[in-house]
Amino acid sequence: MANINDMTVGSPTRDIIHFAVPLICGYILQQMYLIIDAAIVGQFIGVNALAAVGASSSIMFLIMGFCNGSCAGFAIPVAQEFGAKDYSKMRAYVSNALRIAAVIAVVITVITCIFCERILKIVNTPADIFHDAWLFLMLNFLAIPFTIAYNILSGFIRALGDSKQPFYFLIASSVVNILLDFLLIIAFGMGVEGAGIATMLSQIFASALCALYIKKRMRILIPQGRERAYNDKMVGKLLNNGIPMGLQFSITAIGTIMLQSANNALGTVYVASFTAAMRVKYLFTCVFENIGVAMATYCGQNIGARKLERIKLGMTSAVKIMLVYFVFTLIVIGLFADEMMLMFVKSTESEIISNAAMYMRISSYFFPVLGILTIFRYSLQGLGFSNLSMLSGVMEMIARCGVSLWLVPAFLFLGVCYGDPTAWIAADLFLVPAVVIVYKRLKKRMAKA
Template sequence: MPSINDMTVGSPTRDIIKFAVPLVGGYILQQMYLIIDAAIVGRFIGVDALAAVGASSSIMFLIMGFCNGSCAGFAIPVAQEFGAKDYSKMRAYVANALRIVAVIAVVITVVTAIFCERILRIVNTPEDIFHDAYVFLLLSFLAIPFTMAYNMLSGFIRSLGDSKQPFYFLIAASLLNIVLDFILIIGLGMGVEGAGIATMTAQAFASLLCWLYIRKHLRLLIPTGNERAYDDKKVGRLLMNGIPMGMQFSITAIGVIMLQSANNALGTVYVASFTAAMRVKYLFTCVFENIGVAMATYCGQNIGAQKVERIKLGIWSAMKITAVYFVFTLIIIYPFADDMMLLFVESGERNIIDNAALYMRLSSYFFPALGLLTILRYSLQGLGFSNLSVLSGVMEMIARCGVSLWLVPTFGFLGVCYGDPTAWVAADLFLAPAVYLVYKKLKKVRK
């Protein structure tokens, strides 16, 4: 089956790059259509609408972080059993993971939709943008089942080492999203509601493409007979991998919510600045994030194959890749940060442009810390130590809360700019010794 990629043999650097490149391309496409959403909203509707779209971004990071993190965790036993070549057991994990995801998606969608208004109050959403923020957030919550379906199905595909097909599906979904943006926002004048509907439709389309691909080309993943049966032990293992990963993202998001709440209290101009900067920042940080995702599959397959020595080689290779990419980001971000913000607002909005560019430049200086964080965290998750990744999320949360409580009231938006860098460094201080001790333990057990 040509689309399957065994990462337990060959050059670790080649394996990681081969797997990560389609992931990065897919993530860039996701961020591009989010940027286009924001650009169309900011340019054709106005600054207030741009602020409304971004006012709840930390809330979506909390909710979707849990959903997507859980899906990534549920895919780890699938990758491990694939590495061990136990395909029947792998398919049994697929069947039970789908049950869990269906329940989580329904529960979270219902609860978040009911409490949508209260959530926006909690994060100090300004009154002048409250209605639009509510509409956009509610539509985002209603899209949760489609988003989880895509992340789970694409996670299964990636567990077999195939990161290309999900990338192709995102290309199609991104193009659909862009077309719908122009039709709904500009053509029909639907405002932020149009942006929400376009994103929801694109997510549903991407998940459908994943399902059709698995049914036609990756029948190795489709459970049959007794493999479809509910299994307490397998559900327990899936939950032990998935829930800690979801919680890790959610715990991290608590700090992000605190930071955004402090920023929202500064006023609509700063909300718009934060929204523009975050959209561009995610475009650059996706490389670090997806090298980390590649490490989860790489480590999962190699620990399943009991090739402990390849894990260390893979971590060092990933660190070298991120170091090279960091140099590239400095060359682009430092001179052109101001120009990037013109995607979202007119050149006369100097306060928004200056604030957003400052945020981008300060964040970029700390990208090596982010690269180390993603490599070590996802490696732990792939090895089955998701509990340690949760603790790294706690470190991030504490750091962001500290910035929100002390730096932002004193330094204003400058304090907001140091929120992410402080969190990344705090997490690294925990992760570096944790990974070292885990690797020593695995080597000892292997011997």
Template structure:
């Protein structure tokens, strides 16, 4: 039986940390793989290959963000049913979410592979890295079914408060990825194709492991009898939670595509600097993302238990955790940003290093805005209002488009550095009052139902 974490009881801070820490460790490990992958590509193949791997990162954020966001949204009704202790309903949601996941995997993979060439043109991919960029992106698209499979199954486990086992599977996946990188790139000399193939195979292994564990150890999630029946109402609820959550990432991704397109137009050096800095940025910001994921499950379980006071305590507990972590990031990024960038390129590539380090320091100053964004956005999603949280993605998109159209042409790479901070602040301007009014609405609604 899985290590279920009932977040409707006990200390909110301990519950959130207990859930978030395995997620954070897992994603740090995953980002460490991406850093090692980029370091191998950048140092052993070249700056051009590093740029090719990163040239399509915004496209991957758009598509994989939709897939991962949708899977996280599908887990919210499962978490709410678990919080209400309605296990047959929970298993019915699992069965119908699997149906949706299969359809999504087939359709998104086919469409993405067909449009691979066009999207690289869309983001102004430099001609000298186009071929490698196409190869890497196509391999990433082929891995979409396995990515959806893992995120959907891991989402079910996290809905029960079990974030440890998805973490273990990520460890295995990341180790496999690193080993395959060394074998396929350095030993077999497959270059960028080897990097893409390594990612695909590691995603396949993590999906298989997650499914094997649920079938063998988490019987409470296995639908049986009438719970397996197609349920149009449950499908509708799952889509109402998952699709807006996925679209939120995709809408945000449109802004990122615009920003990367503007950056790509600045040349291969800026593309390489953007790629290197984004690898390190994701290593640090994944902590905020996973505190947010913890809040989605926390709020989902507690609104299922109809405890709004506990939801409020959890939000403030998450904010305190976020601020402590922010102080740690400043102590690491500000003095050592240049040295971090030398992981990816030779010290002689001074322009790449300088630009990438500047990007890291500027975005670091705005991490509290990102932390607030993830806590409130995922909290709202956990409460069952994914459509509302999606609007924050619209705010991010508009802000990034504005930066791409005006700041980047005026300031060059310095304008690119302000793309994320401006977007985070814009989203917070919407999310803070949205959470305030939503909390008051739910509190009155639950109090009226009890009266």
């Protein structure tokens, strides 16, 4: 039997931890193989190749953020109907979500491939790494349909409370990715192209595993008969949940692109510093992100079951869990940030190591602000208020653009280091009152029902 988890009963803290731990482990594993990608590229090909891989990271965050955010939004009505125990309606949402995801995959892949070169010019990619950056980015764009397939299918699985199977699939695909890295980059000498191909093949493998699992073990998700029909109202609700979530990530990424463009203009050394720091930062921040992801499913199921007080208890529990993790990150990053950067470059690259370690330490001081952001943002999404989540992304974008236009020219790489913290603070200034207002509104609405 599939591991279906009803999060509308039992201890909120236990439910959140039980759901979040496989997610966190999966994303740590995912970030680890991204780190291994960068380490292999930096150590075996060189600093320029490392910079080429990182030069387009904000672009990928823009594109894949929209795709992944949209897929997460499409899973919210599925979680809500599962919480309400209306399984036929749940499967109808699955059917219509797959239609939308297929259209998005085709359109975005075609557009991004056509404009790949122009995109890299927009973000001031240095000439000495331009070709490798273009090659790596193009291969990532070609993998978009498979990335969307994995995210939509794993989103359906998580909507039913099963976060373990997507974790197992990430383990398998990560192993495939790492083995292919060694084979294509080191054994066959394919360089940056090998890293891109390895990523693409691992995404194909992960999406195939999700599809096979649903077919064999989670048939409750497979639409039958009239459940497969196109439904205007359902498509509208799916788009209302998915598109704002996708735009939220993309809008946030616009600010990140501005920041990376300002950093790219500083030169290849700073591009490499930014690349190394971002790889390690994502390894730590993915825990905050996935506590938030757990809250989206938790809130989605509980709002479907009309258990508002339980949602409040869950948010309080999530904040406590986040603060415990923050203490751990502060100690580890404070002590070992410099040593972590030796994974990507040789010890002689002292300027890159120093810059990247400084970026990590400054970011870590503001991790509680990020934790509040992810918990509140994903909770709003699970409650069906994706538009408010999108507006918090607007606040992040404005803050990062301000840093890019004023702080980076004035303080150079130190200004870059304060880009994320400034954006997180700006988002929280919007999200905290938004959550309070939404909760009061839902309380009044349920009292009248």
